Each structure stands twice: as C-alpha cells, then as structure tokens.
Amino acid sequence: MHVSCGKCGIEDLLEFSKNIDEVFLEFLSRFDKGLVTTVGLSEGLKEEGIIRAENEIKEMIGNNKPDKITEEILFSKKDYISEYKVLKNPEPKMGSKIEEMGLDESISEHLKELKIGQFYKYQEEAIQEITFGENVVIEAPTASGKTEAFLIPVIQRIKKEANEGNVFAIFVYPTKALARDQFPKIQKFAEKIGVDVKVFDGDTKLPDRRDIIDNPPQILVTNFDVLHYHMWHQTKFSSLLSSTRILIVDEAHVYSGIFGSNVHYIIKRLKRICSSKLQFVAASATLDDAKKFCEKLFGEKMQIIHGSGKKGQTNFVMLFPSLRTQRKLMVELTKKLTEKNHKTMVFNNSHLNSELLAIQAKKQKVNIKVHRAGLMANYRTSVEKQFKEDKLQAISCTPTLELGIDVGNVDCVISSTIPVNRLIQRIGRAARKGQRGYAFLALGNDPISQYYKNHPDDYFEDIEKTYIDPKNPFVEEFQVLAMACDRPISKHELKEHQEVIEHHIIKENLKIFNNRIVPNFDKINSMLNEFSIRGIGKSIDIFLSDRKVGDRVLPIALEELHKDAIYFLAGIRYRVKEFDYPKKNMARLEKISRDYPYYTKSLTEEWPTIETIFEKRIANGVEVAFCKLHIQKKVYGYVNIELGQEITQGEKVMLDAPLEYDFITKGIVFHAPRPLKVIEKAEDEDYAEASGYHATEHVVIEGSNMITGGVSQDLGGISLGTSGLIFIYDGAIGGSGASKALYDRFEKALERSMHIVKECPCKNESGCPRCTFSYRCGNNNEFLHKYSALEILERINKGEKTELIDPTEGDRPLV
Numbered sequence: 001m002h003v004s005c006g007k008c009g010i011e012d013l014l015e016f017s018k019n020i021d022e023v024f025l026e027f028l029s030r031f032d033k034g035l036v037t038t039v040g041l042s043e044g045l046k047e048e049g050i051i052r053a054e055n056e057i058k059e060m061i062g063n064n065k066p067d068k069i070t071e072e073i074l075f076s077k078k079d080y081i082s083e084y085k086v087l088k089n090p091e092p093k094m095g096s097k098i099e100e101m102g103l104d105e106s107i108s109e110h111l112k113e114l115k116i117g118q119f120y121k122y123q124e125e126a127i128q129e130i131t132f133g134e135n136v137v138i139e140a141p142t143a144s145g146k147t148e149a150f151l152i153p154v155i156q157r158i159k160k161e162a163n164e165g166n167v168f169a170i171f172v173y174p175t176k177a178l179a180r181d182q183f184p185k186i187q188k189f190a191e192k193i194g195v196d197v198k199v200f201d202g203d204t205k206l207p208d209r210r211d212i213i214d215n216p217p218q219i220l221v222t223n224f225d226v227l228h229y230h231m232w233h234q235t236k237f238s239s240l241l242s243s244t245r246i247l248i249v250d251e252a253h254v255y256s257g258i259f260g261s262n263v264h265y266i267i268k269r270l271k272r273i274c275s276s277k278l279q280f281v282a283a284s285a286t287l288d289d290a291k292k293f294c295e296k297l298f299g300e301k302m303q304i305i306h307g308s309g310k311k312g313q314t315n316f317v318m319l320f321p322s323l324r325t326q327r328k329l330m331v332e333l334t335k336k337l338t339e340k341n342h343k344t345m346v347f348n349n350s351h352l353n354s355e356l357l358a359i360q361a362k363k364q365k366v367n368i369k370v371h372r373a374g375l376m377a378n379y380r381t382s383v384e385k386q387f388k389e390d391k392l393q394a395i396s397c398t399p400t401l402e403l404g405i406d407v408g409n410v411d412c413v414i415s416s417t418i419p420v421n422r423l424i425q426r427i428g429r430a431a432r433k434g435q436r437g438y439a440f441l442a443l444g445n446d447p448i449s450q451y452y453k454n455h456p457d458d459y460f461e462d463i464e465k466t467y468i469d470p471k472n473p474f475v476e477e478f479q480v481l482a483m484a485c486d487r488p489i490s491k492h493e494l495k496e497h498q499e500v501i502e503h504h505i506i507k508e509n510l511k512i513f514n515n516r517i518v519p520n521f522d523k524i525n526s527m528l529n530e531f532s533i534r535g536i537g538k539s540i541d542i543f544l545s546d547r548k549v550g551d552r553v554l555p556i557a558l559e560e561l562h563k564d565a566i567y568f569l570a571g572i573r574y575r576v577k578e579f580d581y582p583k584k585n586m587a588r589l590e591k592i593s594r595d596y597p598y599y600t601k602s603l604t605e606e607w608p609t610i611e612t613i614f615e616k617r618i619a620n621g622v623e624v625a626f627c628k629l630h631i632q633k634k635v636y637g638y639v640n641i642e643l644g645q646e647i648t649q650g651e652k653v654m655l656d657a658p659l660e661y662d663f664i665t666k667g668i669v670f671h672a673p674r675p676l677k678v679i680e681k682a683e684d685e686d687y688a689e690a691s692g693y694h695a696t697e698h699v700v701i702e703g704s705n706m707i708t709g710g711v712s713q714d715l716g717g718i719s720l721g722t723s724g725l726i727f728i729y730d731g732a733i734g735g736s737g738a739s740k741a742l743y744d745r746f747e748k749a750l751e752r753s754m755h756i757v758k759e760c761p762c763k764n765e766s767g768c769p770r771c772t773f774s775y776r777c778g779n780n781n782e783f784l785h786k787y788s789a790l791e792i793l794e795r796i797n798k799g800e801k802t803e804l805i806d807p808t809e810g811d812r813p814l815v
Contacts, residue, residue: 002323050322083318083456095124122307123149140307166243174254232485252282257736260468262533265479285425314437320453326444338393342411355568358396368394412438447702450770467737474734489517555661559602561587566599598640604778619746621801624670635659667729671802675791692788693719694814695772704749714738721811754793778815
C-alpha cells in the first residue's frame with residue numbers, strides 16, 4: 001500500500017492489510033523513527049513495478065508528439081503506463097465514382113446534392129452484392145458510412161422491383177432508441193428519391209399505426225421485440241411482413257448470448273411467413289468471426305465485406321492504477337479532460353460502476369450524468385440531448401451507448417477493461433470531426449488487468465468472440481410455441497424441432513387439428529406474454545413512491561434487491577424498504593441521506609447437479625465436460641462495503657429468511673489436481689485445499705475474460721469443498737453460450753490463469769483483488785489460498801491427469 005501527502009510530498013510503501021488503520025499506524029511509527037522521507041521512493045516504485053521509468057515512457061513515445069494533457073498523464077507517476085501509441089486510421093480505399101455504378105438517376109442526383117462524388121471501395125462492393133441479391137455481412141468501424149452501404153442498394157432494388165403498398169425491406173435495430181436515432185437519416189435520404197420509410201415500435205402512436213397498416217411503407221424501421229410480438233399475435237401489422245424481400249440487421253454483434261438465440265428463431269419465423277425467399281444483410285462493427293457468427297444467427301451462408309474507417313488520429317494510453325482504484329483513476333481522467341472543455345464519454349462495464357463513477361465525479365464538480373439500460377427511456381433521451389447540445393460535459397455510460405446513437409461531437413473516450421474490438425468501436429466516437437482524439441483504457445484492480453499490465457501486446461490479440469446457443473432448450477421451447485402461433489405447423493415441417501413439438505403436444509400446449517399443429521391459446525397465452533426475448537425468467541418490478549422506475553431480471557434481482565440492499569438509480573442511491581418475492585415479484589425503494597457511507601453486496605450459496613453431459617475432452621491432462629446443470633441458488637445475507645474503499649470484503653449481515661431460486665443452465669465441470677506440496681506444509685489441510693480450488697475457480701473466470709470475449713460477467717462459478725470439482729456456468733437461465741466459449745478455449749484460459757497468479761507481487765496467503773479476489777464472490781472473498789491455487793494451475797499446465805468424479809453430499813460449495 002502507498003501512503004503519501006499531496007502537500008509536503010512525503011510517501012511510503014507498506015505491506016497490504018485488509019485493515020487500513022493498521023497500515024496507517026505502521027506508517028506513523030516509521031515516520032516517528034525517521035524512516036519516511038520526501039525523496040528516494042521513486043526508484044523503489046519502479047523496481048516494484050508500480051510506476052514506469054521515465055526513459056521507458058520516452059522510448060514508448062518515440063517520434064510521436066503528445067500534446068500537453070497526454071504528456072501530463074504519461075509522466076504523472078500516479079499510475080503504471082502499460083502502453084502509449086498514436087492510433088492512425090489510414091486513408092480509406094476509394095472505389096468507383098457515383099456515375100459509374102449504374103444507379104437509378106434519382107439516387108445519383110441526390111448523392112451529388114450531398115457532395116458525394118465517389119464511394120469507398122467497401123461501399124461499392126456492398127452495393128453491388130446486395131443489388132445482386134446476395135446475403136452479406138458488412139464489417140466496418142463506427143462512423144465509416146455503413147448505413148449508406150446498405151441503404152443505397154435497397155433503394156435501388158425498390159426503384160426497380162417493388163410494388164406500391166408493400167413492405168419491401170425491414171431495417172432492424174437492437175433498441176428503440178437507436179432505431180429512432182437512425183430513422184430521420186434514412187427517411188431524409190429515401191424520401192428525396194420517392195421511397196416511403198416509416199418507423200413502427202412500442203412508441204408509435206395509434207393514428208400512425210393505422211396509417212402504416214392502411215398505407216404500408218416500402219422500408220419499415222423496427223426492432224425484434226416488435227416482430228416477435230406481432231407475429232405470434234397474428235396482428236394486422238404482422239400480415240404486412242409477408243411481402244418482405246430484404247431483412248437488414250444493423251449492429252449485428254449485439255445479438256450475442258440469450259438475445260441472439262431468440263433472434264435466431266425470430267428470423268427463422270419471419271422466413272416461414274414471407275412469401276418470397278428472404279435476403280439478409282448484416283452490418284457490424286469489427287468482429288473476429290463476423291461471418292461465422294452471422295451464418296449461425298441467420299441460418300444462411302453469408303459473404304463478408306470489410307470496410308475501413310475515417311482518417312484521423314487518437315492518442316491512446318493504457319494505464320494500470322497501481323496506487324489507487326480503477327474508479328479513482330477514471331474520475332481523475334474525466335476531471336482533467338472536462339476542465340479543458342473536452343467532451344468525454346466514460347464507459348463502465350456494469351450498472352453499479354456507471355452509477356458509482358458519476359457519484360464520485362459529481363463530488364469533484366464534474367458536470368456528468370448516467371446513461372444505462374434500466375433507466376426510463378425519456379431520462380436517457382434527455383441525457384443524450386444535453387450532451388449533444390454541449391449542456392453536459394461528460395456521460396457515465398454502460399455499453400448501451402457503444403451503438404451508433406449520435407450524441408454529437410466527442411473528444412475523449414475513457415473505458416474500463418473490454419475486448420479490443422469494442423474499445424476501437426468506442427474510440428470511433430472520439431474525434432469524429434477529424435481533430436485529434438483521446439482514448440484511455442483504465443485497467444482495473446482485477447486479474448485480467450494485471451495480466452495486460454505485464455503483457456499489453458496480448459490485449460491487442462484478444463478479439464472478442466460473439467456467441468449464441470440456438471439449442472438453448474428454453475429458447476427453443478418458447479420459440480416453437482411462437483412459430484405455431486405465427487402460422488400452423490404442417491406435418492412435414494420443422495423436423496429439427498420434432499422432439500420439442502411432441503413434448504408440447506403431450507403437455508397439450510399444441511394440438512393437432514385438420515392434420516396441422518395449432519396452438520392451445522388458453523393454455524399458452526400467459527406463458528408467451530411473460531417471455532422476454534432479451535433474457536429468460538421473470539422480472540422484479542421496482543417502485544419508488546408507487547411509481548414504477550425500473551425492473552431487474554431474476555435471479556440477479558435476488559442479489560441486488562433483497563430487503564435493505566442499496567440500489568442505484570440514475571446517480572442516486574436508495575435502500576430497498578420492501579421486497580416481495582415470489583408472490584408479487586416487486587421491490588419498493590426509499591431515499592437515504594447523500595452521505596450514507598455504504599453500498600451492499602450479497603452473500604450467496606449454490607449447489608450444482610449435473611443433468612446431462614453433452615461432450616467431454618482432455619485439456620492439458622484434465623478431463624473437462626460441457627453439460628446441462630441444475631443450480632440451486634440461495635441468497636442468505638449481504639455485506640456493507642464502504643463507498644470509495646474498493647476493498648472486496650465488508651461487514652456481514654444475515655437475512656431473516658434466505659431467498660431461494662432454482663434454474664437450469666449449461667456449464668463446464670473439471671476435476672483439479674490436488675495441491676500436495678501446500679497441503680503437506682499447511683496447519684489446516686482441508687482449508688488450504690478447499691481454498692485453493694475456490695481461488696482457482698475465481699482466477700479461471702476472471703482471467704479468461706478477454707479470451708472468451710469479455711464474458712466473465714455472464715458466468716457463475718462453484719468449487720465443491722475438497723473434492724477438486726470446479727463448475728463454471730452460464731448465468732443466463734438455459735445457457736447463453738458463454739461457458740461453451742470457455743470450454744472451446746480452455747487450455748489458453750488455464751495458461752493465462754497461471755501467469756496471473758504467478759506474476760502478482762502480493763505476499764498475502766489469500767491473494768488480493770489483482771489475482772484471486774472476485775468482485776462477484778458470494779463468499780465475501782473468504783476461503784482463498786493463492787499459493788495452493790498456483791500449485792493447482794502449475795500442475796494442470798504441466799499436464800497432470802485427472803478424471804471427473806461425482807459430487808458428494810457434505811462438500812461445502814464456495815461461489
């Protein structure tokens with residue numbers, strides 16, 4: 001730990017302890033003995049790997065000429081500078097001139113009015129292939145003209161082939177907000193050429209809905225929630241969809257996990273009700289495997305077109321906060337840049353972090369607001385508007401703003417640790433107008449950040465893997481019911497879902513009528529109404545003074561909304577006054593004083609049961625299985641954690657009655673080798689062994705984060721006592737594909753986990769937040785043994801063989 005005084009410059013380095021007061025007393029005692037001075041510590045900090053030597057930073061800078069702000073940050077000696085580079089976008093490759101493309105005259109004329117005389121090469125390719133009727137994935141960075149690349153060929157096809165009064169193309173966006181943001185741009189272009197465009201979503205007013213049904217537009221802008229709802233309800237609107245010829249899916253990379261698995265089926269259902277063969281066009285930011293992912297999503301062969309972005313350059317700095325928390329670093333960077341009038345977007349990876357950052361930045365007099373899912377739409381829109389109109393200097397947001405919503409000019413992007421392709425998409429927001437932009441990647445006090453601190457080059461290799469699981473049994477079960485509602489299922493149809501159809505017929509959810517399979521509406525109506533395509537499971541409604549202010553899906557809601565939990569909403573903290581579950585599924589909030597010092601984190605217990613093993617393999621020497629799991633989850637208490645003190649242990653409070661939840665999911669299980677050397681020396685052998693497996697489970701989840709595309713927040717983990725059995729599972733009910741991504745890359749995850757523990761300089765037996773702790777640990781980060789975990793991981797990486805065994809009652813689950 002580093003103790004210093006900003007005024008007189010004295011500083012000291014001391015051994016880490018969970019009790020800060022003890023450290024401070026030790027510091028005072030050393031000061032009294034004359035062991036603390038104002039000079040000489042910098043060398044020690046360099047040797048300990050806490051800051052970077054000046055000559056190393058100068059070497060990194062090379063011939064680049066960083067401006068004053070960047071230079072100040074590089075040489076501040078407050079953080080370890082892992083990487084500095086100037087990211088330069090090359091000149092995009094140019095394609096044909098407008099008049100050489102054989103476009104409809106009205107399109108060419110309008111492009112000339114817009115002063116566009118030539119396409120980028122990738123736009124030219126996309127226009128040609130889409131016009132030919134090919135299924136295409138356009139992969140190009142933010143703000144590089146993707147919309148034009150698919151809009152122009154669609155309009156060209158409409159001018160040549162479309163009949164009046166029919167929907168020809170559907171443009172789908174992942175959120176209403178993004179659709180509404182893009183709609184004016186699409187409408188303005190199309191209507192100049194005489195093509196009608198309308199938006200239909202949950203916010204479309206009744207007269208406008210009637211107008212769309214009476215006079216269908218040629219291009220319809222919507223989202224998958226609307227398509228899903230109207231198809232299974234067989235509304236008048238759904239009957240318009242049958243004439244569709246082209247489906248455009250923008251921001252396709254968003255459809256990862258459960259949402260993507262549902263979208264896969266909604267696309268399949270749309271194919272069933274369309275009278276012509278559908279053509280598919282996906283547009284996506286940079287993805288490692290965009291072609292493969294989109295082929296799975298659409299169930300069709302696709303071809304990929306790569307595009308490059310705008311010309312421009314960005315100062316990029318990767319910082320590791322050795323002497324403070326990630327949040328303190330992010331708040332200071334925000335303050336520094338906004339003081340110089342640089343408009344700043346700060347990206348956090350969770351609701352909680354975006355709220356905490358905004359609270360702490362406001363205390364520093366930063367003009368900042370929160371933007372995240374779960375806040376009411378009108379509040380989010382007003383934040384976007386204020387930022388766009390320069391009434392707000394900074395936004396603290398979650399990845400919801402990573403998508404193409406236009407928030408005006410952005411000078412700087414500060415981001416917590418995320419996969420590099422998503423960082424580049426975020427950076428695409430900075431300096432859109434061609435000036436120099438700033439991008440800061442603030443590594444955290446967590447295992448993967450410590451790994452990147454020492455291996456920054458690997459960060460640029462770890463491109464996100466998107467994943468979906470079309471065979472999620474719960475998604476398949478619901479979506480097959482929805483298919484029968486869209487249109488009766490004929491006997492020869494949907495052979496691949498035969499088992500599920502038969503299961504529904506036995507349960508009387510489906511009936512055979514006139515040789516066709518039809519839905520039993522009375523029985524399934526409520527089931528389908530409760531089903532959310534963005535997640536599985538019921539939600540808890542959140543109320544403040546009798547007004548609904550948000551919702552949270554189960555089972556995560558049990559951890560965040562139990563009685564007396566502190567819940568964050570739009571930069572304000574509330575206490576949960578009442579929690580009614582499982583009867584009413586609602587939580588009621590009450591206000592607390594601004595200076596209340598804590599937030600809460602739940603204590604949980606989980607028990608896994610293997611239902612079915614799908615596949616097994618040997619990774620190094622360890623047998624690992626991918627399987628269907630039944631998880632029994634119990635929230636039995638919580639801890640109070642002090643604001644600003646990111647110490648991952650807090651004061652425990654037990655709930656009067658534990659909250660319980662059972663669910664089925666998918667996951668992996670492996671049998672770790674025993675840490676025999678550590679056991680031999682240990683006073684308490686069982687503790688050293690069980691704590692070693694628990695620490696290994698933490699490190700494998702946190703350390704594999706970027707290998708699997710930043711999915712650690714989608715995973716849960718359990719180590720079973722001294723058995724050596726470690727389970728890592730999808731947090732989404734039914735499975736999201738996240739654990740399968742880990743299963744497929746398990747060797748790499750195990751190797752990286754070993755490096756994380758080995759390279760962490762902490763001397764603590766239980767480790768620290770940068771190696772063995774996890775901010776999501778349900779055991780308050782207790783029962784962790786760093787050296788035991790290191791031995792386990794070294795044995796695995798040397799190829800020691802293990803076989804799977806059955807769990808036994810009495811093994812204590814650590815989560």
